Amino acid sequence: MEAFRIYAHCFNTLTQEALSLIGADVMLRMGDCYYEGIGVEIDWDQAFDFYYHAESMYYERLQGGDYLIAGNYKKAITRQEEIRQKRNENLPDFNWVK
Secondary structure, X not given: OHHHHHHHHHHHOOOHHHHHHHHHHXXXXXXXXXXXXXXXXXXXXXXXXXXXXXHHHHHHHHHOOOHHHHHHHHHHHHHHHHHXXXXXXXXOOOHHHO
16 A cells, blocks of 8 residues: 555655656556555456556667566557457347357
8 A cells, every 4th residue: 555655645746847757667566566465456447547647657668778678568568459358248248249
C-alpha cells in the first residue's frame, strides 16, 4: 500500500522537467500497481493507460540513446499485450452475430 501511495504522489507532482527524466519510470510503476493490485484494486484499464504512456516515454528515451531502459520498454509493451489478452477473454461470445 505504501508503494502505491508513494508512486501516486510522484505521479501527481511531476513537473514538466521531471516528466522527461522519470515520467516513464513512474508510469511503469503505477501500471504495475494497478496490474498487480499493489495498494489498490486491480484495474486493467488504468494499468493499460499507464503502460501505454510509459511505452511512449521510454521510446523517446531510447531514441535519445538511453539503452539501459530497454527492459522497461519491453515490459510496458508486454504488459499491454497481456491486458489485451485478458480483456479479450472477458468479452462475450459474439458468434451469434454472424
